[in-house]
Amino acid sequence: MNIDYTKEELEFQQEVRTWFKENLPEDVKRKHQIGAPFSKDETVAWQKTLSKAGYFVVGWPEEHGGPGWTATQRYIFDSERAAAGAPVGMSMGVIMLGPVLMAFGTQEQKDLYLPRIKDCDDWWCQGYSEPGAGSDLASLKTQAVLDGDEYVINGTKIWTTYGHHANLCFCLVRTDNDCKQQLGISFILIDMEAEGIDVRPIISIDGEHHLNQVFFDDVRVPKKNLVGAEGQGWTIAKYLLTHERTTIAGVADSKLNFSNLKELAKTQTANGAPLIEDEQLRLKIAEEEIKLLALEYTNFRTLADTAAGRAPGPESSLLKVKGTETQQSLSELRVEMAGNYAYVWKADETVAPAEFLHATEQYNFLRACTIYGGSTEVQKNVVAKMLLGLK
Amino acid sequence: MNIDYTKEELEFQQEVRTWFKENLPEDVKRKHQIGAPFSKDETVAWQKTLSKAGYFVVGWPEEHGGPGWTATQRYIFDSERAAAGAPVGMSMGVIMLGPVLMAFGTQEQKDLYLPRIKDCDDWWCQGYSEPGAGSDLASLKTQAVLDGDEYVINGTKIWTTYGHHANLCFCLVRTDNDCKQQLGISFILIDMEAEGIDVRPIISIDGEHHLNQVFFDDVRVPKKNLVGAEGQGWTIAKYLLTHERTTIAGVADSKLNFSNLKELAKTQTANGAPLIEDEQLRLKIAEEEIKLLALEYTNFRTLADTAAGRAPGPESSLLKVKGTETQQSLSELRVEMAGNYAYVWKADETVAPAEFLHATEQYNFLRACTIYGGSTEVQKNVVAKMLLGLK
Amino acid sequence: MDFSLSSEQKLIKDGVEKFVRNEYDFETRNKIIATEDGFDRALWKQFAELGWLGISFSEEDGGFGGGAIDTNIIMEAFGSGMVVEPYLATVVLGGNALALGGTPTQKEEVLGSVIAGETLLAVAYAETQSRFQLSDVATTAAKSGEQYSLNGEKVVVYGGAWADKVIVSARTSGDQMSEAGITLFLVDAKASGVSVTSYQSMDGARMANIAMKNVTVGADAIVGQLDQGYALLDQVVDSGISALCAEAIGEMNALFQKTLAFVKEREQFGVAIGSFQTIQHRLVDMFMAVESSRSMAIMNALKLSSTDVTERKKAVSAAKVYIGQNSRHCAQEAVQLHGGIGVTEELDIGHYFRRLTLFCGAFGSTNHHLKRFADLSD
């Protein structure tokens, strides 16, 4: 048992570290640090930079244009990326659709979409949730009816993250109403510019536009856009959710966030003394650091499993639950430290220090992280049933 | 709205305060303060002292030999009793059986038992729980079959507090197996010296003998010992549980315990300084004081309801839940303050300071207070169904 | 010992609750906060006509002789509808400052006008560096002749965007951190040298930073005693905290009631989610949080007028800590139990959440008041 890197891994670490040092623009770093929102253009520009360096589709194998890294390399890259203060990017195509196409897509689909994802030429969004379905994903109602060579799609999807930025959507639709719920679901790719699609904004609790409701009114989609077989959608969705969970835990980013907060506690003052001289805050910070350490080593253990060729199992649920709790408690800590400035809303630096301008926005927004990607309650149900055998 | 006492109430308070000052023996006070266990003789002696002063059956109306106090007077008495450092005594007869007999008993039963309870001549125990029944009280199995003028009782009761001290037992038994569970239960009084009764000790997690399992093997009980009608046992039991809950909350005793702890924090030292100079401990103590204040005012509100003639409703469940949580967290605080001495078990003052000798015993023993008298989980089920209408 | 309301108090309670129910629904509120002004002056007039603005003031000051309990009744009902009109800033903070420390002239001219709904007030004490410490005052009031010249900046002033007059803490002597040497001044918001930078607070209301550059006032602008303003300010802020605690109860209770209704209706996996035991116990925990917090708000109101200053301050800090912790719990649970819809602007849940988040930090965070309580208890 050891946590040492090999010589090659240390060299790789150095290489990545140097790249971020030389290529991460100051303004991107600053925005990320204070939690300010990014525009679509800003996001795309940064992702294209990553892409040119071969640092965008980091989890992909070489045969599909990825770097073919080991699990440890991926971990090193993500740690360095986060430690450098670089945002992870809104890459649903990379993390979610890519692996699905590699596993279930036709050769034509792979040839068409994977290179465009790799080069950050498409913006994919995800069409899973529906109003009324919530955590009960399998009850989805959006219909896809085959008409000649096309599916005709009717229904609505909700919580579509950055649907207003996306030109493509991977979507779960119902192709069969007469079988067991889960077996009637298919996975299909939809052009967001197609006729009959209406994207309406949902403003989040942080006052920003991240989410949308998407309406489909007789939208025609070529049959060849089906991924996998008809009725295979639920299998694909589950495959994908497991991949999503470990990412959502966001350990590396929480570590950066924490060290920023700790620095703030030393530099910001109250009553003439640094905030950290308040014993209560000092111990709270220590406690967060300890919790992060536990999260990091749990992450290591999952990583070691992945590296050993075992698929991330229900244990990834734990990581999701604990990781998102940590994100929330760190955002609470920032609000705490902001003091009076926590009340300020959508103001600028003339009114409050930049470090605290977005503190409550983030606190608000992160309430969602224990809801999306399978809520904490659903994760616990899964663990109870799958791991503990409780019925 | 006000929390002021009337002139008469203030005089009453003074009277009670003086009595305790003059009549509470130092050794009883000290034992209670450090949480040392009392023998049967010690308990009876103290209760007889209370009884002679008219301070034993404090909740009883005048017609049955009680003082006929108002709810406020009862509150004042209990506060003064606790503040004086006097134990409440093991008075199941007073708190539980007394009210039941007054409401459901025959004249003969009243005449026979109530005076003896008042004078502390009998020690009553409670026969409710059974192995396997737990929180599902209504599933009890102990049978009482009528045979002439006597019931013949077979079965077993568990968690019988001080059953080894008791000469009498009030008991729930099944008199009918063919109706709805709840309707087949009766309430009966049993002589603990009767033939066929076997009392076996259960040692608690604090290493002390408080509890017992009682076995009934063809125990014959006169029919006149039935309280209420056959099948009325469940109604009586519910009546009784409501009475029990507010008592279990133990707000006044927690207040005394808290002020003892705070005093200890000022007088005991670590690294040459009083414990309370540790900021973390100081704030923890402050937090406990604040929680106690909330509990006290919730208690006031329930009291005001009772004083206004409304029976304590499901709100008493809240008091039970919060009150027992407080008892547990105060006991944790004492263990925390005991430092190294918390590990010492059944030792004496040559080994560790008296204040900490019983710290872990109490911490251990109080784990039970969220289990007995209707566990926290059961209380929450009750509130969810009765108050919130959740099904 | 009596925890019941008088018949007058019951009338007020019914009145305010009815108003919120019938005239201040979520949609109405959204429209109000979207206006340039950010609050509804017509409604404010209506409050004045109903007597709500004068309820807690003595009859000789033009009020109705009520007290903290009456204030709490109004604030709790306002909380249930997240009323943004500046009752706290104008009536509770500003009004109390004048009622407790105002000269006869100030009372007659300004407090009377407040009760009539014609003047809006704010109390401005926080500064960039001061965080929650009332005694940390860098703003100066230099005397020259019979006049005082005020210089400095006050930040995050509740209702500061709307105030006609602002009661400002300034240093007339002593060090920046000392309690002695602070004086309160009544300053006209339109006076020369006053500049108000207003902005939204996270609950949709308006706050302001208020800068003063050579603002000249006379000695008749002093509220309370020269150099003795700290104790008065402390008492005024305590009354604000007490009122805000009551408002928080209204918000917590609204969240609890709405969440309870939601879990009874919302179906997942073919049944109402309120049938899941985990959800049931979490609702019970919310209910307990609301009811215990209510006990604390009552405790606080009963002790607010205590002549024992330590007792008052302990009560206020205890309530702030306890209701702070419990309201945070309720707010987070309400959002989590609502799921996705709970984190949108569309539903009122998120707005209650923000309002309670603001409450937790207002006039001193939970941690600040826990320490204050501990200091007073030693």
Add this chain to the structure above:
Amino acid sequence: MDFSLSSEQKLIKDGVEKFVRNEYDFETRNKIIATEDGFDRALWKQFAELGWLGISFSEEDGGFGGGAIDTNIIMEAFGSGMVVEPYLATVVLGGNALALGGTPTQKEEVLGSVIAGETLLAVAYAETQSRFQLSDVATTAAKSGEQYSLNGEKVVVYGGAWADKVIVSARTSGDQMSEAGITLFLVDAKASGVSVTSYQSMDGARMANIAMKNVTVGADAIVGQLDQGYALLDQVVDSGISALCAEAIGEMNALFQKTLAFVKEREQFGVAIGSFQTIQHRLVDMFMAVESSRSMAIMNALKLSSTDVTERKKAVSAAKVYIGQNSRHCAQEAVQLHGGIGVTEELDIGHYFRRLTLFCGAFGSTNHHLKRFADLSD
């Protein structure tokens, strides 16, 4: 990066687990702690024969060249059965003190005898006034000629009732609180002037207070360097904490497994209580507590031999805090979910509860280590 066990380690693990399962059930343990001695000397011999007592020591010291991971494997398995034999006191604390600081003679004579199962050790540092502070030493070792005379009392000494030799911290120079000036001495428990008052600790094991009155030892009794004993003691105690954390994992996991089995079997209201969602989620929380704690124990073991002392100390304190909090949670939940039977002597649950309660305070409470961690992190 590799989190797997070597094949030797797997063998040890299987061996110790098998021993606990087959030869150390709850009834056996109860019999052992009820004996006068309070532990089983025959079993101790067996541990020696199996090589368990020497596993973590270097080959030149007569051991098998293992490390903290190996110690943890044994301690976790011992934890699963609450083994009371003095592995922690003798092998981990005493053994490490000699391995790290012993003279060649001490190693040959004493450590060798420890590994052979013939000598039992204890490390005695706590005093009445010292609480968790290793540097607070009032016991004195006054030099006269070539001899030292020890005076003072050590309290709550782990395994102190059984020890043949005790490693004692005493002050050879400096103030009572100073880190400098502390020396460790190897003292024979039967030496003239040593009196041992032994008693039960709450887990059924035996502890002792050890008083020394004019106990005379030579300079060859010094373990480590004169006046430099603090750093060594600190490292020794850290190794003890690390091992105890592993033991706690064994106990937590046993509680989790037993509670899981219980809720699947126990019926109330006609169904297994494990079918209630609240119970299910609480089991999941316990499971998460065990697994995250395991991560921390691994972290700790990996950093224990770090030459960066701050890194080592931070790791140890972090693990103590985290596993302390989580083990308390698990222990309380296990008892609560078992209901009445969970608070009796009869069932093992209450015994695990007590053992974990002891763990939480051992070698510094959660609060003590949280502060130590914060001090090291600033």
